[in-house]
Amino acid sequence: MFLIRRLHKWxxxxxxxxxLLWSISGAAMALIDHRKVxxxxxxxxxxxxxxxxxxxxxxxxxxAVGQPISQxxxxxxxxxxxxxxxxxxxxxxxxxxxxxxxVIDDARAKxxxxxxxxxxxxxxxxxxxxxxxxxxxxxxxxxWRVEFADKEKTTLILNAVTGEVAGAKTNTWxxxxxxxxxxxxxxxxxxxxxxxxxxxxxxxxxxLALSGFIMLFSAFRRQDFAYIHDGIEWLQxxx
Amino acid sequence: MVRWPSVARKAHKWxxxxxxxxxxxxxxxxxxxxxVHIDIIHGDHLVRxxxxxxxxxxxxxDPAVILKTAGGAQSLRLxxxxxxxxxxxxxxxxxxxxxxxxxxxxxxxxxxGARQRAEQIYAGDxxxxxxxxxxxxxxxxxxxxxxxxxxxxxxxxxxTLYIAPQxxxxxxxxxxxxxxxxxxxxxxxxxxxxxxxxxxxxxxxxTWMMVVTSLTGAWLxxxxxxxxxxxxxxxA
Numbered sequence: 438m439f440l441i442r443r444l445h446k447w448x449x450x451x452x453x454x455x456x457l458l459w460s461i462s463g464a465a466m467a468l469i470d471h472r473k474v475x476x477x478x479x480x481x482x483x484x485x486x487x488x489x490x491x492x493x494x495x496x497x498x499x500x501a502v503g504q505p506i507s508q509x510x511x512x513x514x515x516x517x518x519x520x521x522x523x524x525x526x527x528x529x530x531x532x533x534x535x536x537x538x539x540v541i542d543d544a545r546a547k548x549x550x551x552x553x554x555x556x557x558x559x560x561x562x563x564x565x566x567x568x569x570x571x572x573x574x575x576x577x578x579x580x581w582r583v584e585f586a587d588k589e590k591t592t593l594i595l596n597a598v599t600g601e602v603a604g605a606k607t608n609t610w611x612x613x614x615x616x617x618x619x620x621x622x623x624x625x626x627x628x629x630x631x632x633x634x635x636x637x638x639x640x641x642x643x644x645l646a647l648s649g650f651i652m653l654f655s656a657f658r659r660q661d662f663a664y665i666h667d668g669i670e671w672l673q674x675x676x
Numbered sequence: 677m678v679r680w681p682s683v684a685r686k687a688h689k690w691x692x693x694x695x696x697x698x699x700x701x702x703x704x705x706x707x708x709x710x711x712v713h714i715d716i717i718h719g720d721h722l723v724r725x726x727x728x729x730x731x732x733x734x735x736x737x738d739p740a741v742i743l744k745t746a747g748g749a750q751s752l753r754l755x756x757x758x759x760x761x762x763x764x765x766x767x768x769x770x771x772x773x774x775x776x777x778x779x780x781x782x783x784x785x786x787x788x789g790a791r792q793r794a795e796q797i798y799a800g801d802x803x804x805x806x807x808x809x810x811x812x813x814x815x816x817x818x819x820x821x822x823x824x825x826x827x828x829x830x831x832x833x834x835x836t837l838y839i840a841p842q843x844x845x846x847x848x849x850x851x852x853x854x855x856x857x858x859x860x861x862x863x864x865x866x867x868x869x870x871x872x873x874x875x876x877x878x879x880x881x882x883t884w885m886m887v888v889t890s891l892t893g894a895w896l897x898x899x900x901x902x903x904x905x906x907x908x909x910x911x912a
Contacts, residue, residue, distance in 0.1 A: 446900050449893055457890040463702075464883035471874050485750055492740050495733040495754070505730035511739050512751040523728060631713045639707040646703040650696050656689050 438655055445648040452641045455622075459642075462619040474613045476605030479591045481555045485513035492533045498522060501536040502529050514539075514600050515552045521599060528598050541581065541600040550583035550593045553602045558587035565597065571614065574628055576603040681899040688892040695885050698866070702886070705860035717857045719849035722835050724799045729756065736761055737779035745779065746772070757844050758792055764843050770821060771843050784841040790825040794837045797846055802830030809841065816855060817848045818870075 449456075472478060492511065498520050499506060508523040511533060519539055520531040530539035541549075543563045551560065566573050566580045572592060573580050579597040584590060589607040596603050614627060621630040622638070692699075715721075731754065742763050743749050750766045754776060761776035773782040785793070791804055806828040813822050817838055824847060825839040833852035840847045862871045866879040 446897070449897055450901070453890070453894055453897060457887070457894060459702075459706075460883065460887045460890045464880070464887050467875060467879045467883045469875075488743050488749060492743070494738040494740070495736055499733050506733075507728035507730055508753065508755050509731075509739075510751060510753040511743075512753075525728070630710050632710075635710045636707070639703065639710055643703045643707055646696075646700045649692060650700050653689075653693060653696050657693070 438652070441648045441651050444644065445652060448641060448645040448648065452638060452645055455638050456642050456645060458619050462616040465616045466613060466620065469609060469613045469616075473607060473609040476591075476607055476610060479555050479589070479605035479607060480553050480593070480602055483515060483552065486516050486518070489518055489534055492518075493520065493531075493536055497536055498531055501531050501538070504529075515549055519600075530599065539600075541595070541597050543581065545600065546581035546595050546597070547583055549595060549600055549602070550581070554585055554591065554593060556585060556587050556591065558585045558591075560584065561586045566594075569626075571627060572606045574626060681896075684892055684895045684899065688889065688896050691885060691889040691892060695882060695889050698882055699886060699889070701863045705864040708860050709857060709864070712853055712857070717854050719835070719851055719854060722799055722837070722849045722851065723797050723846065726797075731756055731761055736776045737763075737774075739763075741779050742774055745781065746774070758789075758796065762844070764845070771840070773843050784823070785825070785839065785844045787825075789844065790827060790839045790841065793839055793844055793846075794825075794827040794829075798829055798835070798837060800829060800831045800835055802835075804828070805830045816850050816858065820847055 488511070493501070495509065498509060502522045502524060504522075504524040504526065506522045506524055510521045512519060512521060514530075518533050520533045522529050522531060530541075531537070532539055539545075543565070547560055547563050550563075560583055562582075562584045564582050566582050567578060569578065572582065573594055576594050577596055577598075580603065581595040581597050582592055583595065584592045589609060590611075592606045594603045594606065595601065618624060618627040621627070622635045623629050623632065736754075739752055739754070742752055742765060746752075746765045746767060748767055750768065752766070753764045755762055755764060762782070763774040763776050765772050765774060773785075774780065775782055787807055787809070791807060795804065804827055806826075808826050809823050810826050811823045813820055813824065814826075817824070820838070821840070821842070823841055825841055827837045827839060829835045829837070836850045838847040838850070839845070858871065862868055865871070865874045865876070866882060867873040867876050
């Protein structure tokens with residue numbers, strides 16, 4: 438037991454800070470509403486308009502795209518419809534009625550974002566993202582980042598090729614993301630929880646927790662529970 | 677006079693008695709989730725990346741025709757399955773499959789069709805061990821529409837593919853490492869019912885109790901290394 442106590446003490450000294458940080462970041466994340474973190478409430482899903490009359494035939498789409506196609510999808514993009522053709526060089530959007538190519542530029546991204554935003558605050562900035570950032574690390578790039586002037590500084594991320602709203606980032610998410618970084622110990626990308634550092638520290642903390650658990654069996658004496666025993670007796674007497 | 681070391685020791689001891697088992701669960705489950713790479717958990721190694729082959733548009737029914745047959749379509753996609761061109765149509769009431777040559781709506785994929793598709797996707801060595809059309813969605817693919825084909829393969833960790841009979845598409849891939857992850861995740865977030873509520877009251881109480889326990893432990897450290905220094909001083 439002496440050895441266990443020493444192990445617990447020294448592991449506590451070396452790993453205690455990370456154990457404490459795991460506790461605090463875990464407790465903080467438990468308090469932050471996950472629906473707000475996921476950004477579900479920031480996006481409105483509009484009911485799609487009926488499909489347009491006289492959509493182009495497959496041959497006409499193929500001609501408009503001018504490349505081999507492995508998949509074609511006819512789908513709504515906010516209140517309009519698009520043909521999305523998958524080609525060897527990526528997805529191409531085509532207007533389903535007149536066959537013109539649709540490009541998601543900054544003006545279009547802004548319009549799409551405003552329509553999808555669940556709020557009335559104006560747009561503060563529209564910028565293109567070509568390299569992964571903390572906010573866009575889970576999304577396909579290139580993307581458009583459209584920020585709004587609401588309290589949460591809601592930012593919608595749109596796929597720059599397809600125009601689809603990929604997700605929303607809010608101040609709640611930004612706060613949560615800080616604790617997530619602490620929790621997974623990936624201080625640069627905040628993405629991977631499968632790296633050697635965290636595995637080594639977690640293995641050490643397993644010994645910290647295990648030695649503490651073993652010590653519990655010898656840490657208590659009969660008199661420690663006397664208060665509980667007395668309390669129960671008192672309750673029984675009252676009955 | 678308050679004897680602070682005794683207070684710290686007592687607080688740490690009693691808090692540990694309450695939270696100790698859960699602390700152990702947290703560390704063990706956390707260690708598992710960090711040690712087994714998330715790509716393996718997701719089962720990326722179980723399936724082949726589909727090769728995007730160009731579709732020949734000759735002799736195919738046009739989207740306008742399919743839209744007329746399937747009223748109120750929310751989207752429609754031309755794709756290929758087992759070398760055959762198909763339309764996958766989303767409607768309010770669900771998704772369905774159309775033959776892109778005849779334009780006819782296809783019935784639910786039968787056992788042979790599901791087996792063929794699963795075997796084409798599966799990247800492991802073993803063959804199909806068991807197939808069943810499930811009308812009740814098992815916990816490991818909660819939230820997916822029924823019915824669904826479960827295709828179990830021979831091989832390490834019981835690899836299983838789920839194929840939607842409505843569209844013939846792969847819906848989910850599971851194996852025992854995923855199932856273990858899901859199980860330890862349940863202990864990690866202490867949601868024993870739906871396994872997805874990270875804001876449940878029990879977790880909030882337990883985590884903050886853990887914070888206090890850790891803090892009292894840190895406090896105890898202040899007293900735990902003192903004696904030796906004194907001994908050294910005395911010796912000097």
